[in-house]
Amino acid sequence: MSTIHVPVLLKETMQVLVSRPDGVYVDATLGTGGHFRELSSQLDRSAILLGIDADPTVIDHCKSNLNISQKHVYINSNFESIKALCFRNGYPKVDGILMDLGLSSYALDDPLRGLSFSADGPLDMRFSPAIGQTAANIINYADLTDLIQIFQDFGEERFSKSIARSIVKERQKSAIETTGRLAAIVKQKAQAQYVNKTLSRIFQALRIAVNRELDVLQKALVDSVSILNPEGRLVVITYHSLEDRIVKQFFKHESTSCICPREFPICQCDHKASLKIITPKPILPNKEEIVQNSRARSAKLRAAKRL
Ligand SMILES: C[S@@+](CC[C@H](N)C(=O)[O-])C[C@H]1O[C@@H](n2cnc3c(N)ncnc32)[C@H](O)[C@@H]1O
Numbered sequence: 001m002s003t004i005h006v007p008v009l010l011k012e013t014m015q016v017l018v019s020r021p022d023g024v025y026v027d028a029t030l031g032t033g034g035h036f037r038e039l040s041s042q043l044d045r046s047a048i049l050l051g052i053d054a055d056p057t058v059i060d061h062c063k064s065n066l067n068i069s070q071k072h073v074y075i076n077s078n079f080e081s082i083k084a085l086c087f088r089n090g091y092p093k094v095d096g097i098l099m100d101l102g103l104s105s106y107a108l109d110d111p112l113r114g115l116s117f118s119a120d121g122p123l124d125m126r127f128s129p130a131i132g133q134t135a136a137n138i139i140n141y142a143d144l145t146d147l148i149q150i151f152q153d154f155g156e157e158r159f160s161k162s163i164a165r166s167i168v169k170e171r172q173k174s175a176i177e178t179t180g181r182l183a184a185i186v187k188q189k190a191q192a193q194y195v196n197k198t199l200s201r202i203f204q205a206l207r208i209a210v211n212r213e214l215d216v217l218q219k220a221l222v223d224s225v226s227i228l229n230p231e232g233r234l235v236v237i238t239y240h241s242l243e244d245r246i247v248k249q250f251f252k253h254e255s256t257s258c259i260c261p262r263e264f265p266i267c268q269c270d271h272k273a274s275l276k277i278i279t280p281k282p283i284l285p286n287k288e289e290i291v292q293n294s295r296a297r298s299a300k301l302r303a304a305k306r307l
Contacts, residue, residue: 006293007034008100008237009301012283014042016303017235023095024048026086028079028220031104033062039098040068050094052085054078054128058104078128080216083223093232097224100237101217103127103207105295111179115207117199120180125203125210135206139182140175144168154214154242155205163189163202179203204240217243221250225274228306234275235303244282244300251277251304275304 007013013035017025022044027036030051040049049072053059059076075085079099086094107113111121114135123136138150144164151160163186170176170185183199190198208214224234238244253259254275258267282300290297 006105006295007038008293008296008299009283009285009289010035010038012301013098013100013235013237014038016278016283016301017096017098017233018042019231019233019305020095022046023229023232024050024091024093025096025098026050026052026082026094027098027100028052028082028224029098029100029102030062030074031058031100032106033058033066035098035100036062037066037068040066040070040072043070045069048072048091050075050086050089050091052077052079052082054130055104055107056128058106061106076128078130078216079220082220083227086227092227093229094227095229095231096233096235097228098235098237099217099220099224101213101243102239114179115203117179117183117186117203120178123177123179123182125207127211131211133210135182135210136175136177138206138209139167140171150209151202151205153205154208155201156242157198157201157205159189159191159198163198208242214242214246217246218250221247225254225306230306232306233278233303234306235301237299237301239295239298239300244302247302248282251275251302255304274307276307278303278305 025039030036030053036051047070049068049070051062052075056076059074062074073089077085103115108115111119114121114124123139125135147164147167148160151157151164166185166189176182186199186202187195236247238247255273255277257273258269259271260267260269279302282302285296285299
């Protein structure tokens with residue numbers, strides 16, 4: 001594995017993630033281990049680290065290349081099961097959880113993963129081979145209405161209908177199996193000045209659908225709060241507005257004690273705040289970081305602590 005992911009918002013992440021240097025910490029999106037290694041360097045020898053990733057190749061990379069001085073464990077699994085994974089490994093409660101969402105640069109740069117429209121490869125897009133359906137399954141077998149919905153909901157694409165119709169017409173000639181062929185179909189329906197934006201939105205939408213990214217994130221946020229010790233931190237770095245909206249709304253809901261409609265004179269919901277927001281506004285990378293690492297340009301970091 002030649003490409004090493006440059007960790008995004010590294011210093012800012014550590015500032016909000018570490019509450020106690022001898023605690024138990026989970027990096028739920030290990031990637032090539034940049035955040036994990038830095039976290040290790042900030043903690044006492046007695047701390048515990050758990051690194052989770054759905055992608056077996058990055059787990060192998062971390063096993064061979066990271067030199068972590070604390071007790072640690074690498075877990076090849078989906079963070080959707082974060083609660084069960086921590087419990088099974090003997091840590092039912094933890095002091096910090098990091099989610100740096102999306103793809104590792106390694107996966108993005110590998111044409112065989114089918115995640116990029118710039119390189120031709122099989123239409124796969126799974127974060128993990130354990131996931132049942134590929135992007136090709138969706139493109140070739142989803143109903144027209146489902147395709148439109150995917151492009152609208154997960155890509156916020158204005159031309160979802162015409163693109164989906166074109167895909168359905170093309171797949172009748174022969175199955176659409178490669179990123180190159182899908183990109184060519186999408187390009188024909190995109191406005192000339194927005195070709196790359198349209199391709200990004202369609203590929204993002206498909207990737208979200210294949211990996212059920214938004215449902216997985218929602219569940220993982222709920223379960224993360226349930227396993228945090230008081231003062232423990234939940235830190236999430238997102239790369240697009242759909243993810244950021246979920247994190248923002250979740251933090252708002254979980255940091256509000258009463259969620260009754262305003263007109264109720266007395267609280268009837270019994271909802272108790274479980275989080276305190278540490279970042280009232282998301283932390284964004286500075287210009288210098290964006291120049292050095294273009295992938296950081298859309299990053300937003302939000303953090304909260306367990307009450
Ligand atoms: C942006 S990279 C993380 C990079 C990492 N912070 C670093 O410093 O190298 C995101 C990683 O999260 C993993 N991932 C995404 N969704 C996941 C999920 N639901 N469960 C487990 N891993 C996931 C991807 O496979 C990818 O390796």
